Amino acid sequence: MSTATVQATAFEAEFDRFAKLTADTAPAWLRTMRHEAFEQFRAQGIPGPKHEEWLYTNLTPLARTALPLAPRPGEVPTSLAAHRFTLGVETGPRLVFLNGRFEPTLSSTSGLPDGVVLIHGAALRDEEHAELRKELGTVADTSVHPFAALNTAFLNDGFVLRVPAGVVVDEPVQTLFLHTPTGQPVAVHPRILVVAEENSQVTFVERYGINCIGALAGGTCFTNAVTEYVLGQSARVKAVRIQHEGTSTYHVGLTAVRQARDSHFDAVTLSLGGAIDRNEFSIDIDGEGAECNLAGLYVLNRNEHVDNHTVVRHNVPHGRSSQLFKGVLAGKSHGAFTGRVIVAKHAQKTIAEQANHTLLLSDGAVAETRPQLEIYADDVQCTHGATIGRLDEEALYYLRARAIDPGTARNMLVHAFASEVTEAAGSPQLVEGLERLIASRLERPSEDPDGTTSAFRGESPA
């Protein structure tokens, strides 16, 4: 273990407790997988701020806090207000997890075409379903991602979505992971595997939220999510990831993707506030002609912190990738972006672009950007660019000269800045849903207990 990490003793007792508790329901394969993963986690420890990959985010306080798995919530809501949790797409498959547990009463698998497999919980653990989950754990590298190792160690109620060859799933498959705050520090480790077989097509939405509005109960939630995507030849996957668990949450998410020839992976990720949000993408372009487009937006206030971290590995020739991450930072928030593109020696004709743009709405906000291009091939087009700026005063004046009040004008400009990212979601319905979320983030004071929403609209940017 390097000195840049901290030993996570607090998790050891919790892991033992979890192993005993689930001894009866966990088959041998799962017990083995968990133990190996926990050993990997123990070997790596919790990365500290001197760790090269974790310069901007310090999660070492987790090492000292016992974080038991979140209990089943005492009360299950009878419905989820549709407009808040379905992004305006009212129909179609929806899977809801409360405190990490699948909640059948709030979920529906309607709208899934024949042949699409969706298994979770006991069915996922079943020895008989080995073939359906065969890619589980093969994309996220637990030997270098300590939190992915921790996630695997606590794997219990994850799920697998498998789209067979040639099948097009029209409606987005939406998942929702909700914390019900209990006042105690708790952890959840959501785990997802999405397999899009050859020439199939699917839109997958992951959403992490809090099951209450307004001021949150005390306590720190720790969400440690791992999502693996496997794209077969010519498969097309649109992935939407939304994190708005609020300021009492530490969120670590890893999206690990493996792409075969000519496949397309388009992701849109929104970070709408959390105490700490580490949002990581790890992409392997393993087939020629494959394309990956990552678009991210983070809108932060107060002391919120987001660390977007991407690694795109071009392992073969003729791949294409783009990354566009945009931040809107108010209050004393902190937004970091580290984007790495690795082009292997033989990955000629790779086209890779990367951009990170930040809008600072206050003097106290801090933006950091670290593009890293590692190019070993000699016939490639790779570009990166970064800007950090304030709202365009001339544009603001222009809008005011057209009778628009300054608050609305600022909001319009922030939305305009953000729209490049939300539009990447493609379908008008999803785009609209995402824009509504951003609007409520910028405008709704009820979700801003400190009443500092005005930081986004304030008269003075200072």
Next chain:
Amino acid sequence: MSNDSDPLHNPLLSIREVHASAGGKAILKGLSLEVGPGEVHAIMGPNGSGKSTLARVLTGNENAEVTSGEVLYKGQDLFGLAPEERAREGLFLAFQYPVEIPGIANSTLLREGLNAMREHRGEPELDAIDFLEIAKAKADVLEMEPTMLSRAVNHGFSGGEKKRNEVLQMLVLEPTLAILDETDSGLDIDALQVVAKGVNALRDKGRSFIVITHYQRLLDYIVPDFVHVLANGRIVRSGDKDLALELEAKGYAWLEEGASA
């Protein structure tokens, strides 16, 4: 047409001895001007004479700092109003250099603006469909494709498209006093005629215009009631439309000499 002969007449705009600076440099040096309802005033003058600073002072642009003097608009102190409040009171500036705003649709800007004005007047908000109907009809007057409405504000527009877009905004917002800041600059004769058509469509007894221009040619199409020459921060000569012709023939030098004397 003359103000003096009408004792009941109140000017729409009354600029009194205004001094203003930009970037620390004195630009307007005691400018006075009255504009009555329904009048079209052309302001001509060489570069650097203060034409654009005048437009900025009237519309509340922070890049122009008023050091003394006052402006009454509809009888109230104009400098006491924020830019958006002036706009809601019917003051409109067609920008010399319209600002590009990627990500905001033309129609969004226009609808927000129009609804802000309607709210100010106590009128109900227009919904997207009613608004689009109005906007499309106005675009038609200017021979603009309706698709211009869904494009981002001025983003990637040609110079002529930008100017035409300013006039479209003017037609939609229906101001009481419109200031056109070199709206003709860079336009070919066809575009110039279209712009003039837009302005003339709006002319009526209650609506006034201040047309800032370098060239007499625009005034063949938008015929002014008064022509003023601005030089060295003051109006040095006023006349009717014939003054513009005289300026075209003789240039400004003879007036500038008079101004500094």
